[in-house]
Amino acid sequence: MSEDFEDLMTNEHYEVLTEVVNIGMGQAGDSLARFLGVFIRLSIPRIKLVKADDLRKQLVELVGNDVEVTGVRQAFFTHWYGEAITLFDQGGSKDLAKLMHYPDDMDKETEKELFLDVGNLLSGACVNGVSEQFGIELNYSPPSILSQNVFVEDLFAADKMAWTHSLLMEVNFSMEEYKFKSHLLIMMTEESIETLAKDLERFMERY
Numbered sequence: 001m002s003e004d005f006e007d008l009m010t011n012e013h014y015e016v017l018t019e020v021v022n023i024g025m026g027q028a029g030d031s032l033a034r035f036l037g038v039f040i041r042l043s044i045p046r047i048k049l050v051k052a053d054d055l056r057k058q059l060v061e062l063v064g065n066d067v068e069v070t071g072v073r074q075a076f077f078t079h080w081y082g083e084a085i086t087l088f089d090q091g092g093s094k095d096l097a098k099l100m101h102y103p104d105d106m107d108k109e110t111e112k113e114l115f116l117d118v119g120n121l122l123s124g125a126c127v128n129g130v131s132e133q134f135g136i137e138l139n140y141s142p143p144s145i146l147s148q149n150v151f152v153e154d155l156f157a158a159d160k161m162a163w164t165h166s167l168l169m170e171v172n173f174s175m176e177e178y179k180f181k182s183h184l185l186i187m188m189t190e191e192s193i194e195t196l197a198k199d200l201e202r203f204m205e206r207y
Helices: 003-007 011-036 052-063 090-099 108-134 190-205
Strands: 040-042 046-051 069-077 082-089 144-150 165-175 181-189
Touching: 011 040, 011 046, 011 108, 011 165, 011 181, 011 190, 046 052, 052 165, 052 181, 069 090, 069 108, 082 090, 082 108, 090 108, 090 181, 108 144, 108 181, 108 190, 165 190, 181 190
Parallel strands: none
Antiparallel strands: 040 165, 046 165, 069 082, 069 144, 082 181, 165 181
């Protein structure tokens, strides 16, 4: 990663962004908790610049590679460009289905619908929770399945990435007394990182 690229985000930028993302993720967790009627645990957000070539390695470090996951992706655009990806631990799908009143004997298509519904809820609540703190409105693509029943290292191929560098933000959600677990990833393209740095500067000037 070039030195100029690294210099776009200072330590202060990261500290402020972590607080902003923490609030946005908290809103997403609260939305899910109210929707499902359960208590949701959230991790502290982890934020880092990554290269496309290193993405799979970074995701394995953040998420792990010991369980199969299903990924739901949703692009956002207008002021910032990137995508939100929700990774669902496949082992918790039955608990999630029960809470969402889906049938116990789901087929693959019904399971996809379940993950799309919850992924859309989480990603929309979180990204909106972040952008609203900056007074920014974003547009979204419909959610889609990235991959189903795969290990994290098999989710992405570097040569298929539309970017060379990305700002990666991650938090994980879990439920008390249930196996459900998911990771929400927000990835901003390199063009948006400079825009975000300027937004953070204006944000800090207000406080």
